[in-house]
Amino acid sequence: MDILVCVKSVLDYEAPIRLLENQCGVDSRLMKSVINPYDEIAVEEAVRLKESGHAHEVVAVTIGPKKAQSQLRHAMAMGVDRGILVVCEGYVDSDLAARALAVVCAQEACDLILMGKQAVDSNANQTGQLLAAKLNIPQACFASKIDVNRGFAIVEREVDGGVETVKVTLPAVITADLKLNSPRRPDLGSIIKAKKRLLKIVGIDDLGIDIKAKTKIIRMIPPSWQRRGQQLQSVQELVNVLRQEANVI
């Protein structure tokens, strides 16, 4: 079985986000890029499936700017065999990403496609499902446990109100939730070895797809949090306001 794992390069989510003055986007000039944390979980799962003998080859793919090579190298340092970068310097929405990934999937003929349930920049939670639909294969989203068997996978999904277990035939798209695993930190040796692995670079124009996005961001603003922010002095006072003023107890 071969696995394709899709990763996205995102701005460091632990650093503060600053907006550009024209409100058209985020000021990324001083920020470093990292692998989307949910995708990192997907990479870890793919590598574990290889280590346990379930997968033969693990390939990582990303759609993004040229510098997103670093995130592919990170995936390789975690144990991915080779990488594919589809270069697109412009705005890529989930739909465009999925259509580009579908071309790569067709070329790679993989049995399992893994990725994070969402990216921490767009927060869209769409790409995996769009890709499954485009390829006309089943999906299992928000996975907290994956058991791969011959020709199918049993997946535990984190859904509203509980955990749902589904069986999907392969090929399928599975998207990772936080609980699936804790990704490894690659050591120096793995990082050096990863530099020698094959990284193919193609342009998004070469995929033969319409590269127009279906969505457009008009402006970005900082959220406001308007609350009364009243400091109370005692538990008694709190109980009183909750009972009488707020009427929630």
Added chain:
Amino acid sequence: MGNLLVFLEHEQGSLSKSSLSLFSAAKMLRSAWKKDTMIGTCFGQGSEAAASNALDYGFDLCLFSEQSVFDRYLSIPYSLGLLQICKEEGCDVVLGAASSTGKDLFPRVALGLSAGLASDIVEINDDGSLRRFMYSGNVLADMEVCSQCRVVTIRSSAFPAADKKRINGDKREIRLVVETSGKSEVVSFTRSQNGRPDLLSAERIVSGGRGLGSIEDFEGQIFPLADEIGAAIGASRAAVDSGFAPNDWQVGLTGKIVSPELYIGVGISGAVQHLTGIRDAKIIVAINDDEEAPIFKVSDYGLVGNLFDIVPELVKELKGSVETKAVNMD
């Protein structure tokens, strides 16, 4: 001009809590985007009853199908069903909730319609653009969907519940040509939070953070307080990462987005990704020993002090009073 299709979730005929918000959002969207007819639809056992209930909220038409292929939610048959309705009823806008079902389902619908999808919308602006959170809650973005067909999911807690207003709408059974693909099936479902309310629908939530310090103290402080007021239990990402609470209790952008009447955060400092998850709570109470904790700025009421003194006292003070309310609620 096309019609607006609204997908309604229900459990054995009773509409989900998100439906009431969906009705409000549907009306806003219809007027912002000048859609003709507002059509509701629901699938599965009990969907006829759910369709009847939905008519009370101003739909022109409610379509339902109790075909057995819809007994359990699965993305392939449900998306094919919605696509067929769009074609037959001339719908070029599809709206649903950004629930776990909605998140799973609507991308497949969007792809089938060659439509752009705006997910987890918190506001419909007057100019027809849609507002949503990005960058883990640090940014609000206004966006447009440029394709001819458009699909939208809403964060239901961000929209008001609709009032009943019946017009001369009708319900109709439909027969959808959807075969079981055999490619996926539901094996089982395990409900979480034994005996306590579900986080997503809870009226009250007590959440614990890293300030609890250990799993024993998390259970020793948070559980009695939650049970005293009949609350669901939540946790911050930090508490989950520290192993104080299971992952599915996590409240925040990467966990559950909640909208209770009362949210009590204990020992939670208030990372933005957590605050995003509680933004729609009616009343937020923060208990923390650090008066500089960011959560105080976004709370309605704050108590600075040692939580190990405050929480037991709060449990004691609340004893009795809430039982009366619990009886009333029955």
